[in-house]
Amino acid sequence: MTYSIVARDPETGQYGVIVASRFFATGALVPHLRGGRCAVATQAFVSPIWGMEAANRLALGERAEDVVPDLVARDAGQAIRQIHMIDMAGRIAAHTGKDCIGWCGQISADAVSVAGNMLAGQAVIADTLAAYLAHLHLPFGPRLLEAMAAGARAGGDKRGTQSAALVIHQSEDYPWLDLRADDHPDPLAELRRLYEVAQERFVHVAKALPTRDNFSGTTDRRGIDSAIKEADAARRAAGIPSKSFATELDP
Known part of the structure; x- marks a missing residue:
């Protein structure tokens, strides 16, 4: 009932998971990431313990190729589970249990894997991967969104889509971006809206957060405020309205 991407962006070192499903709040259980190290998506008859x-x-x-068979060997429910992952060296491994509901399977390329179950057909993951590779010129987030949209056009989850999530980590175990549409008529479109809203303010604040290497982070908010004002001015000058439901502040 789900299809997802796990990937590492070679330009930024970011790891990401994006997922869509005919299941409530898929972002609560499917994505599992560790900053600068790995990305995992666990799905089908989901086991968050696996993730x-x-x-x-x-x-x-x-x-990755050592972790997957060990999980499978220990779990009496492995035949109804699906998982795919990318490790810190960019290696990919996956498992699709023999009793996962069709269409189900996985496909991968350099630093990216697409997997799904209960899909309209194989074209869902094939088109998702092709779109990801065709949009390598885009920033990581929009690239993941474009790829998932291609999978949706190919039929996506054959029962429809209820929820979606996009999680991106940089160097830390907390996410750089964690967006969810838990119950929505068009959750991938909602993720795209949320991503655009995040560019208005959130991403500028995120740059100032403490990290392992900088325990205090940025404590002077003047640079943050300046970046937000510049981004807001550029958006207004381009005639682009805010996608946020919050009341816009005066320039």
Whole structure:
């Protein structure tokens, strides 16, 4: 009932997971990431334990191709589970249980994997991957969104789509961006709106947050305020209205 992408952006080192499903709040259970180290998506008859353990082990340096068979060997429910992941070296591994509901499967290229189950057909993941590779010129977030939109046009989840999520990590275990549409008639379109809203203010604040290497982060907010004002002025000059539901502040 789900299709997803796990990927690492070679330009920024960001790891990301994007997922869409005919399941409520898919973002609560499917994505598992560790900053600068790995991305995992666990789905089908979902086991969040698979996702958490896999992410923890990959973050400690284990190889994706070693983690997946160990999870499978230990779980009596492995035939109804699906997982795919990318580790800190960019290696990809996946499992689609034999009893996952068709169409189901996985496909990958350099630093990106697409997997799904209960889909309209194989074209869903094929078109998703093709669109990702065709949009390598885009920033990581929009690239993931374009790829998922291509999968939706190919039929997506054969029962329709209820929820979607986009999670991107930079160097830290907290997300740089964590967007969810938990119950929406067009959740991928809602993710795109949320991504655009995030560019107005949130991403500028995110740059100032503390990190492992900078425990205090940025404590002078003048640079943040200046960046927000510049972004707002550029948007207004281009005649682009805010996509936020919040009341716009005066320039």
